[in-house]
Amino acid sequence: MLWNSLLLALREIRRNVLRSILTLLGVVIGVAAVIVMVTLGEGATLAVRQQIASLGDNLLIVRPGQHMGPGMSSDAPAFQMDDVQALRRDIPALAAVAPAATQSITAIAGNSNWSTSVIGVDDQYLRARNWTIAAGRSFTGSELRAGKAVCILGATVREELFGAQDPIGQRVRLKKIACEVIGLLEAKGQSSMGSDQDDLVLIPLRTLQRRIAGNQEVRVIYLSVAEGRSPERAQADAERLLRERRHIVAGEQDDFSVRDMREIANMLTGTTRVLTMLLGAVASVSLLVGGIGIMNIMLVSVTERTREIGVRLAIGAREGEVLMQFLVEAVVLSSLGGLLGILLALGASVSLAGLLQVPFVFNPRIVAIAFLFSAVVGVIFGFFPARRAARLDPIDALRHE
């Protein structure tokens, strides 16, 4: 019975080449659109998540003053090295406590100059921010303690000041001091906010404080929470310790802020997720349009089909056999279209992901959903008009206008 239906269905597909191709096309376009859109959207989400991870996992950023809105913050005293020592000593959940202070300085090397951020750091900074040294070395303990004139360049600064030259051992002038370049940072590229993460120069914190800023201030402390420890606990502990050290009584507001990178991460992934849903909605519309296309083709051919069904019934086909034939035809066309759509979508997704520089994420669920939907549409619109015809008396089907 099934073999017979397959034979009849394949003959039907072959004799209606154009109709079959159009049906197929509707399914192919619908399936491919949904898969491509969702795949790219998920790739973008993953890209954002990866960039956030590159900022440093489990990173807490402590700044004096309260962030009160865009560009506004309350005035509050900076941290001191004592605060840093206390955090290191009293909160074991912190893998790294990295104090830093930043100055905007025009760095000069030979005839080139470049305005950049000079960040005073100590030996825990690289770990807290997930930076790695691409060439040369990091600061030594004695350089940090003595406040030596040494620096590590970000990729952008290196490019701007030295071009193709090897900068290691060369000198860069930062205001009054000439720093020896001892290392180069691995490039991180653009941040998810769009700023250049490689536009910076690292020098020992003590060098910045004493020889450039002329104070003892620590403007920001990066806290890296140890693997397996609760970031919430660590954050609460750090807040309690700092309130104590800054003599803030119960009920009074903090005069510092602790920001969690995951907050930003969640916000950004939330945004891209909304985008993915939007793309998915657009794609669903194309799936629907594809479905309507299939429906049109099937309904337009109802008259012709009804007469044919009449002929088949007249020469001895049973209703069930006619139905099985059209069901098999619809299933064959829909699944073939679905498979072609999936192949097309995977090809398009891979090349578009490469073009847009987002990772390619294969989501079998979306593939399955798109495939099933198109199959159902194809089967419904291929099958139901045929069913109506097959239930007629043969003579009525033959006379159908």
Place this chain on the structure above:
Amino acid sequence: MPEGEHVHFRERRALNVAATARTPDAEPDEPPLIELRQVTKVYGRGTAEMQALRGVDLRIRQGEFVAVMGPSGSGKSTTMNILGCLDTPTAGSYWFKGVAVGGLDRDQRALLRRHYLGFVFQGFNLLSRTTALENVELPLIYRRTPAGERHRRAREALAAVGLTGWEDHTPAELSGGQQQRVAIARALVTDPAVLLADEPTGNLDSARSREIMELLTVLNRQRGITIVMITHEADMAAYAGRVVQFLDGLVERDGHPGDTR
């Protein structure tokens, strides 16, 4: 026994089983192949009601060649559709080989058409964009005849109607006469007990018409196929052994072709 034949037997038996339960009363000797008793057919409802048949009685024996004549609207096509199980009577009964067709369900009627009846339509009703061979094969596919035998029998049927060499042509590539012959081949390929033909020569010139009629005569005489044929032309009716004249939904006259009023 090949699978196709097996199905074939089972399907025929299913019909006969239904038959024994409803054997007509008082038919001691061989019942006629076809019998209509007081068949009426009403189309439409209310004021639009149209009575196509007003109580037709008709008996056709195995091996007869019957021409059905009458003006249009006299009920001959309706009778033909009822005989072909394409349509159902409003009242009255239709007995086929002693089986009350009215007691059969849709599927059983389909099996009756499949195994006993061949229908040649006025408008050919071939599948378009389908080769002559595939058109003729179609009834055999529903009979589940194995592919090899199917091809052979379809070619033989096409040869019998003189279409050898035209197997791979679609209806659009064939003349009206050739299409009609494909339609006859399709009706014959299953070796039906009865061939029902609705104006088989209606669209053909006289030379082609004579060819078709001679073909039908041969089928009737040599293969013993019972033929019921609607025609408008007395020339064509002359080939038949019996002429049934319809008028206003009733059989007006039933006799030999030579009889005149």
